[in-house]
Every structure is written in C-alpha cells, then in structure tokens.
Amino acid sequence: MVALAHKSPAGRIDVQQLTIRLGQGAQAFTAVDQLDFSVEAGEFVCILGPSGCGKSTLLGALAGHLEPAEGILRVDAQAVHGPSPDRGMVFQQHTLLPWRSVLDNVAFGLKMQGLGKAERRTQANEFLRLVGLEDFAQRWPNQLSGGMQQRAEIARVLINRPRLLLMDEPFGALDAQTRARMQELLLEIWGRIRTTVVFVTHDIDEALFLADRILVMSPRPGRFIEDLRLDFPRPRHSSLLTSPEFVHLKRHCLALLHHQDGRELPRLTPLGLPSDDFPPLRIAL
Ligand SMILES: Nc1ncnc2c1ncn2[C@@H]1O[C@H](COP(=O)(O)OP(=O)(O)O)[C@@H](O)[C@H]1O
Ligand SMILES: [Mg+2]
Incomplete structure (x- = not known):
C-alpha cells in the first residue's frame, strides 16, 4: 500500500505582518497589507475576497513565487523562500x-x-x-x-x-455541475489525505461548502476583515447549501464582500436574531 500523505502532522502556516508590493516605479502598489494569521496543520481554509483584492498574490507568496516586501511566512516553522513541491499549487488552468x-x-x-x-x-x-x-x-x-x-x-x-495544497480558483473554469462534483471529490480526497488546504475563491457558496474556516479579504490592498469558523458536519452534501445556517452565513459573507471601507464592519449575529442587539464583531486572527 502506497502512503498517500506527508508524515503528519505537517502543514502549519504562520504568517506575520505580511505585506506584498507589486508593480514597478510609479506604478508600484501594495497588493496585500500586513496580514497576520496562522493555519493549523490539516485545516481546510478558504480565502474569500472580491476580484483583484490580492488572493492570488497571497497564495503566490505561500507557494514561494513572490517575495514579500515585509513580514515573514513560515510553514512548519521554516521560512518560505522560493517554490517547493512541498507546497503544491493548483491553478484554474491545468499545467x-x-x-x-x-x-x-x-x-x-x-x-x-x-x-x-x-x-x-x-x-x-x-x-x-x-x-x-x-x-x-x-x-x-x-x-x-x-x-x-x-x-x-x-x-x-x-x-x-505536499505539506500544503494551494488552490487558486481551481474549479473556476468548470460548468456548475462539474464544479459541484469536483468540490465533493476534493472533500473526499482531503478526508483521506489530511494535508493543509488553502483554497482561494470569490464564490461564497464554494467557500462555505468546503472550508473549516473562511478568511474574508477586503478590496485592494487586501486585509482580512473576517475569520469565520464553520462547524457544518462532514461529510458535506449539496443539501447543506439550502440549510438555514448556510443561508445565514452566506448573507453575512455577502455583506462583508459589499462592505465599503471606512464603514463599520457587518457583524455576524446568531441565527434568527436581529443584528442590532449585538456588539460589533471582533476579528481574532
Ligand atoms: N505582476 C503584477 N504586476 C502588477 N500588478 C499586478 C500583478 N499581479 C497582479 N496585479 C494586480 O494586483 C492586484 C491583486 O491581484 P491578485 O492577487 O491577482 O487578485 P485576486 O487574485 O484577488 O483577483 C490586482 O489589482 C491585479 O491587477
Ligand atoms: Mg486571482
């Protein structure tokens, strides 16, 4: 029998004060700004954010394709410098x-x-x-x-x-039905190979269906505006997509994606209660 996974537990991510700048000279800009986060070994994390917010940039840095301007990325306590098969990347287009x-x-x-x-x-x-x-x-x-x-x-x-499976909108080019099947297949595979997955998407349903945890990014320069932990039971099936809890969290994610800078962040309220009764959401990263 072939061993399918890396020696476990492996794949813990620690990112501190990560800032990435892109472009040259006068065109230079900050693509992601001062990200601080950790991911447990074996966790399935989705990075959710609007187009252009810096999701691929962050993933590129985790893969070692991009050098940060500031900050440090560590995987299992080792600083990331350059690509490695230990951090496998799947893009929208196959290679x-x-x-x-x-x-x-x-x-x-x-x-x-x-x-x-x-x-x-x-x-x-x-x-x-x-x-x-x-x-x-x-x-x-x-x-x-x-x-x-x-x-x-x-x-x-x-x-x-790999210690990390990095996925950048991997099902973005597929039709809706194939995409749904691929999401279920990915969860099945991950059930057998508990590698850490960082999955980038701008699709709220996809993030909610797949993840243990969703990190929501603001528009450029990307910062995290929410760290949402999901406890939907696994294995997950398409019936989840219409459950009240799912719809409730979807509404919250929609509000976050439509959030405008300078305004108070939308807060997550317990299911079935009016939102004004609760203090602003604290973002613990
Ligand atoms: N190599 C690059 N040089 C200049 N700008 C870039 C480069 N790569 C991406 N960008 C810009 O940086 C921003 C963040 O890009 P990206 O990380 O690809 O966003 P996302 O994956 O969230 O859609 C976008 O505005 C994009 O146009
Ligand atoms: Mg992208």
Missing part, C-alpha cells in the same frame, strides 16, 4: 504537459525525485485511483474533459505529498 500521458504527468514529480520507473507508475496509478481516473492513465491530457484535467492536476500535485 499538464500535452506530450506526456496522464500517467506520466502524474508520475513526473517522482521522476524529479529520482525514483525508478516501476515505482513511479505504481504510485501514479494509486493517485489516479484516488481522483477516480484509473481508467484514463494512458490518455493524453487533451483527451480529458476540463473536470478530469483538474483531477489529474490534483493527483500530479498530491503525489509529492
């Missing part, structure tokens, strides 16, 4: 190599580690089974549907047993 079979694409990370061909294939088949693609190992990437390509991409990243 499978078109001239390699699905199997060889998934096995590629192990080739980089110097493993022999037979071992690479055994492990790649195991990860293809994990994402439900065992019957498509010999296909070319362009013979797969969009959803299947993203499944292969997830297998390609997970075969490196």
Whole structure:
C-alpha cells in the first residue's frame, strides 16, 4: 500500500505582518497589507475576497513565487523562500504537459525525485485511483474533459505529498455541475489525505461548502476583515447549501464582500436574531 500523505502532522502556516508590493516605479502598489494569521496543520481554509483584492498574490507568496516586501511566512516553522513541491499549487488552468500521458504527468514529480520507473507508475496509478481516473492513465491530457484535467492536476500535485495544497480558483473554469462534483471529490480526497488546504475563491457558496474556516479579504490592498469558523458536519452534501445556517452565513459573507471601507464592519449575529442587539464583531486572527 502506497502512503498517500506527508508524515503528519505537517502543514502549519504562520504568517506575520505580511505585506506584498507589486508593480514597478510609479506604478508600484501594495497588493496585500500586513496580514497576520496562522493555519493549523490539516485545516481546510478558504480565502474569500472580491476580484483583484490580492488572493492570488497571497497564495503566490505561500507557494514561494513572490517575495514579500515585509513580514515573514513560515510553514512548519521554516521560512518560505522560493517554490517547493512541498507546497503544491493548483491553478484554474491545468499545467499538464500535452506530450506526456496522464500517467506520466502524474508520475513526473517522482521522476524529479529520482525514483525508478516501476515505482513511479505504481504510485501514479494509486493517485489516479484516488481522483477516480484509473481508467484514463494512458490518455493524453487533451483527451480529458476540463473536470478530469483538474483531477489529474490534483493527483500530479498530491503525489509529492505536499505539506500544503494551494488552490487558486481551481474549479473556476468548470460548468456548475462539474464544479459541484469536483468540490465533493476534493472533500473526499482531503478526508483521506489530511494535508493543509488553502483554497482561494470569490464564490461564497464554494467557500462555505468546503472550508473549516473562511478568511474574508477586503478590496485592494487586501486585509482580512473576517475569520469565520464553520462547524457544518462532514461529510458535506449539496443539501447543506439550502440549510438555514448556510443561508445565514452566506448573507453575512455577502455583506462583508459589499462592505465599503471606512464603514463599520457587518457583524455576524446568531441565527434568527436581529443584528442590532449585538456588539460589533471582533476579528481574532
Ligand atoms: N505582476 C503584477 N504586476 C502588477 N500588478 C499586478 C500583478 N499581479 C497582479 N496585479 C494586480 O494586483 C492586484 C491583486 O491581484 P491578485 O492577487 O491577482 O487578485 P485576486 O487574485 O484577488 O483577483 C490586482 O489589482 C491585479 O491587477
Ligand atoms: Mg486571482
């Protein structure tokens, strides 16, 4: 039996005073501003925010693709400097190599580690089974549907047993039904491989359906304006999307995304009670 996950517990994130600036000269601007947060090993966190608020920038810094202007990022107490297969990234568009079979694409990370061909294939088949693609190992990437390509991409990243699975709107290009299926599949996979997931989205339903915790970002420069912990039971099913608790939290997230700087932040009230009876929400990060 192939071990699917990193030695646990692994994947704790500690970020202090993280500021990232982008652009050159007069065009330079602050993309994310003084973020402070921690993520427990094995937690599933969604970063929710409007388009352009700096979500991809933050994820790029966690991946090691971007150097912060200020602050420090640590994963399992080690400072992040540069990319590593230990922090696997899945984008909206897959990065499978078109001239390699699905199997060889998934096995590629192990080739980089110097493993022999037979071992690479055994492990790649195991990860293809994990994402439900065992019957498509010999296909070319362009013979797969969009959803299947993203499944292969997830297998390609997970075969490196990353401490962090970083996902940047990974299902954003898929149709609604495929997207819903992929969300359920991702939770199923995560149930088996309890790696830390940081999942970026601007879709409230997606964040509420997936996460243990949602960090909501303000418009640019991105700052966290809410740290929401969700205790919807798992496994989660589509019926959750119409439950009163879900709709209640969705309304709160909508208010946060529409919040204008300088105004008092919308506060989360217990379900069924009028909002004015409660003091402003304290944001503990
Ligand atoms: N390399 C770059 N140079 C200049 N501006 C950039 C660069 N990358 C992103 N931006 C800008 O920085 C802001 C934050 O971008 P991004 O992190 O991609 O936002 P999000 O993922 O939340 O939509 C956006 O306004 C975007 O246009
Ligand atoms: Mg983005």
